[in-house]
Amino acid sequence: MxxxxxxxxxxMAYEDSLDQEHLIHDIRSAAIKNFENTGFPTRKHEAWKYTPLDKMLKADYTVFPKKSNTLEYKNVKQYFLHDVDTYKVVFVDGVYSSFLSETTHEGIDVCLLSSALSKDKYRPVIEAYFNKAAETDSITSLNTAFAKEGAYIFIPAHKEVEKPIEIINFATGSEAALMIQPRNLIVVGENAHVQIIERHQSLAEHPILTNSVTEIFAEKRAYIDYYKVQNDVETASLIDSTYIKQERDSNCRVHTFSFGGKLIRNNLNFYQQGQHCDSTLKGVTIIEKKQHVDHSTLVHHQSPNCESHQDYKGIYDDSAVGVFNGKVMVDKIAQKIDAFQQNNNILISDKATINAKPQLEIFADDVKCSHGCTIGQLDEDALFYLRSRGIGKKEANALLMYAFANNVLESVKIPELKNRINGLIADKIGVQLGFDL
Amino acid sequence: MLQIENLHASVEDKDILKGIDLQIGAGEVHAIMGPNGSGKSTLASVIAGNEDYEMTEGNLLLEGEDISELDPEERAHHGVFLSFQYPVEIPGVSVTNFVKTAINETRKAQGMEEMPAAEMLKKIREKAALLEIDRKFLSRSLNEGFSGGEKKRNEIFQMAMLEPKLAILDETDSGLDIDALRIVANGVNKLRSENNAVLVITHYQRLLDYIVPDKVHVLMDGKIVKSGDKDLALKLEEKGYDWIKEEVKTA
Incomplete structure (x- = not known):
């Protein structure tokens, strides 16, 4: 099969267990029909031309694991931002782990989608926001149909959340192959501020396919910092679709750090629905062997006087494949917008590949849109400079790659996370120069 | 200290240096002057081991040892230092960390232990004071967003930390205002000793008011066409290079 x-x-079996009168039941039914009609995307679809899924889909994935699994904190501590106090919403094999989590309802809601879907008091929020940003492509529809668990975060107006929120999905490998479909809903009220870190982590070398969907709503003047840390094992694949709707004067920034995994596809979509929105999309990708990372971004400028900044850096070794598909759409009404897109890549090996495709669709006539894309090797002058100071060729190369990637980190606002990412980059690149980066 | 004999070098098959002879003894400062495109910076790059240039003929010896086949980092380990005309920006690596790395890599190559942290710190403080560099500067990313003057001062700071046997200053005076020039020159002078040598490459005489050379050489079309004492620099400043061109022609 x-x-x-x-x-x-x-x-169909799952549907029997659901409350068919539930307010999202129609959404689920429509979604599974969508998926049934279109199936998984193939390379014939323009948006998936460079990212074939067929091999990954061959494993015999379990969709609903039979038993729930527990984890000891000390065994997974390293995956948390453990040197700083955070809220934690943790799932193990797709099931909520109250033991590893640290949630709250004090002034803000950091909890579970399953409870938000089942309790009356959340009904207005679910009605207003659930599936209101997500698209209806087959992959997202598949997630929507199965949507039952994930993080639910609601930050009321004017609330500044002091602690970062970590959303972590662990896979234990208790099933031979497992598919998980987390669904996160995040609503950030007017003038509220929040920082969120999302991570998917397998603890065993079993095939894992995660099809994650996150909807984020930024109300007026909301400020959101979202960090995706993708440093999974070589048998884990991730399709991550994130949809962000921004109201006026809001500021949303998403940083994606892709250092590990078998195949990663990031669909990152921004919709600017009010004036003076600011959107930032940044990423660092450092991969090797046969790893594959695809960043497909969309910034849809639907209102005037907004800005968007994209900056993606990639370093590819061995037979690694990178894709950057950056789409910027500017509606006719969206005058005076400033859209910037930058994508720089370094290919270390002759066999590594990067497919870079900027796409600009501009219907307004008074806008500033710029994009730049480079694919190259390291700067020879810089290399000579370092070597002339006594630093060996290998170390000098590493130091330059580190500097190249590090540029993106400037805007990371959580110092502990920044240090951590710094460490991961240094580790990936093999900078071992005996000093604290 | 440095011995160059009949040195020829080319870049992409174009001959740039066409037979240079130059001897710099320990404790000496030599200056190389010359018009644009005469090969001054090429000479600096060739001594430091830039692989863009090919040394096609001649000898290049440091303390009697042939360094012409060595990699740039190996030359650095032997005590060659080049202060760059255009230092490269390295975001994410602080001045301090960079200097520590350079020193410890050199020590490693010489079979020494890493410099103890306390000693390193003391040295950094001492040399930073010498070049009037404050602490904030040291934690900034290497050369990133530095002004022209800051970049040059940072080059000399690195030189002070690395204590080379042969320091080559390539157009260190360009982009410096008079105060920065004085600080940089003062730094270089304090580092001079009987055990090292300095080669100053410059377009203008101005730096040589502060770093007084034992000898001045004029480079033209890839050759040293005239050598003299510090007065030669003054004469060049006053009269330009045309009179030397005439001399060379008649000779």
Missing amino acids: SLKDKLISSY
Whole structure:
């Protein structure tokens, strides 16, 4: 049975367990129909031309694990931002782990989508926001159909959340192969501030396929910093679709750090629905062997006087494949916008590949849109400079790559996270120069 | 200290240096002057081991040892230092960390232990004071957003930390105002000793008011066409290079 057929029959069985009168039931039904009609995307779809899923879909994934699994904190501590106090919403094999989590309802809601879906007091929020940003492509629809668990975060107006919130999905490898479909809903009220870190982590070398969807709503003047840390094992694949709707004067920044995993596809979509929105999309990708990382971004400028900044850096070794598909759409009404897109890549090996495709669709006539893309090797002058100071060629190369990637870190606002990412970059690149980066 | 004999060098098959002879003894300062495109910076790059240039003929010896086949980092380990005309920006690596790395890599190559942290710190403080560099500057990313003067001062700071046997200052005076020039020159003078040598490459005489050379050489079209004492620099400042061109022609 193909994975598609398996998912559809699983859905039918699952549907029996659902409250069919539930307010999102129609959404689920429509979504599974969507998926049934279109199936998984293939390379014939323009948006998936460089990212074939077929091999990854061959594993015999379990869709609903039979038993729930527990983890000891000390064994997974390293994956948390443990040197700073945070809220934690943790899932193990797709199931909420109250033991590892640290949630709250004091002034803000940091909890579970499953409870938000089932309790009456959350009904207005679910009605107003659930599936209101997500698209109806087959991958997102598949997640929507199965949506039952994930993080639910609601920050009321004028609230500045002091602690970062960590959303972590662990996979234990208790199933031979597992598919998980987290669904996060994040609503940040007027003038509220929040910092969120999202991570998917497998603890065993089993095939894991995560199809994650996150909807984020930034109300007027909301300020959101979102960090995605992708440093998974070589058997774990991730399709991550994030949809961000911004109201006027809001500021949303997403940093994506892709250092590990088998195949990662990031669909990152911004919709600017009010004036003076500011959107930032930054990423560092450092991969090797046969790893594959695809950044498909969309910034849809739907209002005037907004800004968007994209800056993606990639370093590819061995037979690694990178994709950067950056789409900027500017509606006719969206005058005076300033859209910037930058994508720089370094190929270390002759066999590494980067497919870079900027796409600009501009219907307004008074805008500033710029994009730049480079694919190259390291700067020879810089290399000579370092070597002339007594630093060996290998170390000098590493130091330059480190500097190249490090540029993106400037805007990381959580110092502990910045240090951590710094360490991961140094580690990936092999900078071992005996000093604290 | 430095011995150059009949040195020829080319870049992309174009001959730039066409037979240079130059001897710099320990404790000496030599200046190389010359019009644009005469090969001054090429000479600096060739001595430091820039692989863009090919040394096609001649000898290049440091303390009697042939360094012409060595990698740039190996030359640095032997005590060659080049102060760059255009230092490169390295975001994310602080001045302090960079200098520590350079020193310890050199020590490692010489079979020494890493410099103890306390000693390193003391040295950094001492040399920073010498070049009137404050602490904030040291924690900034290397050369990133530095002014022209800051970049040059940072080059001399690195020189002070690395204590080379042969320091080559390539157009260190360009982009410096008079105060910065004085600080940089003062730094270089304090580092001079009987055990090292300095090669100053410059377009203008101005730096040589502060770093007084034992000898001045004029480089033209890849050759040293005239050598003299510090007065030669003054004469060049006053009269330009045309009179030397005439001399060379008639000779």
